[in-house]
Structures are given as C-alpha cells and as structure tokens.
Amino acid sequence: MSEFTVYSVPGSPFGRAVLATLEEKAASYRLLPVVPGTFRSPASSSPSSLSARPFAVASRCNFNCG
Numbered sequence: 001m002s003e004f005t006v007y008s009v010p011g012s013p014f015g016r017a018v019l020a021t022l023e024e025k026a027a028s029y030r031l032l033p034v035v036p037g038t039f040r041s042p043a044s045s046s047p048s049s050l051s052a053r054p055f056a057v058a059s060r061c062n063f064n065c066g
Contacts, residue, residue, distance in 0.1 A: 004029040009036055 004022060008015025010033050022029045 006031050007034050008032075009034050 004027060006015065006018055006022070006029055008018065008031065019029070019031065
C-alpha cells in the first residue's frame with residue numbers, strides 16, 4: 001500500500017482523528033500542515049462567485065422574540 005498524505009491544520013480535531021486512525025492501523029503516512037486560508041483562491045471570494053452560491057455567505061438576521 002502506498003503512503004497516505006494528510007493535509008491538516010495543526011490542532012484540528014478532524015486531522016487528529018485521521019492521524020489516530022492511521023496510527024492504529026499502522027499505516028504509513030506523512031503530515032503536511034496547512035495554514036488556514038491557503039487554499040482559498042481570489043476567484044472564490046469575488047462578488048460574481050458569491051452570487052452563484054447564495055448560501056456561501058450567511059446573512060445577518062434579527063428576530064423579534066418579544
């Protein structure tokens with residue numbers, strides 16, 4: 001079996017779960033730490049891109065509960 005490559009933000013509970021599973025299975029792996037925001041492209045935050053995905057940005061709502 002080939003070596004697994006794990007891309008994870010240091011301290012991520014999801015990354016730790018993957019690493020724990022690989023350790024338990026005695027699988028070979030290498031960890032490549034990722035800085036948050038490094039995989040975001042400029043096109044993903046453009047207004048035209050956001051208009052195509054209306055739920056990508058949460059709008060602020062005020063609810064009157066009184």
